[in-house]
Amino acid sequence: MTTHALIEEIAFRLFDEQGFDNTTVEQIADAAGIARRTLFRYYPSKNDIPWGQFDESLRLLAQHLREMPADVSTAVAVQESVKAFNHVDPAAVEQHRRRMRLLMNTPALQAHATLRHGAWRAVIASYVAERHGMSPDDLHPRTIGRVALALALAAYQQWLEDEQTSLPGLLDETFAALHHHLDDQRAVTPERRAVGKGQ
Amino acid sequence: MTTHALIEEIAFRLFDEQGFDNTTVEQIADAAGIARRTLFRYYPSKNDIPWGQFDESLRLLAQHLREMPADVSTAVAVQESVKAFNHVDPAAVEQHRRRMRLLMNTPALQAHATLRHGAWRAVIASYVAERHGMSPDDLHPRTIGRVALALALAAYQQWLEDEQTSLPGLLDETFAALHHHLDDQRAVTPERRAVGKGQ
C-alpha cells in the first residue's frame, strides 16, 4: 500500500544519495513503485515532500497556545509554545535533524519554506491578537509572529551546525539574545559576550 | 540599447496587466525586443526581474551601518540603518510600492525573496558580530539579523495594505511593538492597544 510515509522515506534516501536537485520526481515515483502522475496526487509539488507532519504540528501549536494559563505573559506563552512545537522525541532526533538539514540547506526548499512559514506565523499572530483584543492582521500580532519565527529559525540553523547543542537550549538562547540586544540601549560594552551554550 | 531598467519596466507593465504567473518569460522578451535566451543573460530567473537595485542597496546598508557612531547602541544602530535602507525618494514611492506589492503578494516571489533576504540578514549579522567581537556565524548576530528582517517585513506588509501609513513610521512601530511585547513579562493588560499610526 502506498502511503505518504513510504514515499517520504524513499525520497529522503534518494535526496541523501544524490542531493535534492539531482533527484527527479520520476526517480522517486519509480523507486516508490507508483506513477509520476500519482506522486503528484500525494504531494502538490516536489518541494512539499520533505515536510512530514507539519500541518498537524501547526494544529498542536495552536492548541498548546490556547492551553497556556492566562497569567503567563504573552511573550512567555509564545516562547514556551514555540519550544513545545519544536520538541522532538529523542528517538526521532536524528530523522528530524536530517529533515531540517535538507529543508534549511537546500535553496529551493529554503525558498519554498516561506510559504509554509506563513501558516506558522499566522498561528502565532492569531494567538497574540486574541490575547490583546486585536485583529490577526494588525501590526503588533504580525510582528510578533514574524519575530518568533525568526528566533526559531536562528536556533535551528545553529542546531544543524553543531551536533552537540540542544534545540530547546538554543531556542532559549535566541530569546535571551534578543532581550540582551534590546536591553543594551545605552552604554555598549564591546567586550560583552553571548551566554554559554544551552544545556 | 537594452538595459535592465528597460526590461524591468516592460516586465512590470506585463505583470500589472496579466499577473506574474500568467506572464511568460517569452512575452517579456518579445515586448523588450530581445530573444528569450538573452533575457536569461540579464536575469538568472524570472523571479529575479523585480528586484531592481537590491544588491546595490545592500552595499549602502552595510556602509550606513559602518558609519554609525560608536556611542549608539547596536540596537539603535540597526534600527536606524534599517530605516535608512528603506528610505525612498518621495517621487519614487509609487514605483516602490508597486514593486513591493508584487514581491510580497506573489507566492512565487515571496518564496524566492528568502534567498535575497539571506544576503540582507548577513549584512546585519556581520555588523552585529563586528560590534560584539563575534563571528557572523554566531547565534547572537544571526538572531539579530533575522529579527531585524522580521520587523522590516512586518512593516512592509502593513504599509502595502494601508496607503496612508508611512514606512519609517511603521518601522518604528514594529520596533516598538517588539519592545512592548518583551517588556510585558508580568501583568497582561488585555485592553492595551497598539500605539497610533506613525506620522
Added chain:
DNA sequence: TTCCATTATTGCCCTCAGTGCCAATATGGT
C-alpha cells in the same frame, strides 16, 4: 578604413516540474 579579437546576442535542443484530461483499474457494498 580594414581586420582582428572580444563580447553580446540568438537559435536550437534538451531536461524537468507541474497540469488537464481521460482511460483503466482497484475497491467496497449488495
Added chain:
DNA sequence: ACCATATTGGCACTGAGGGCAATAATGGAA
C-alpha cells in the same frame, strides 16, 4: 458476479531554465 465510486496511471502539453555553438556587434590596433 456486478455496479458505483475512488484511485491510479498514461499521454500530451506548457513553461522555466541550461548547454552549446553559431552569428552578430563592437572597440581598438595596424
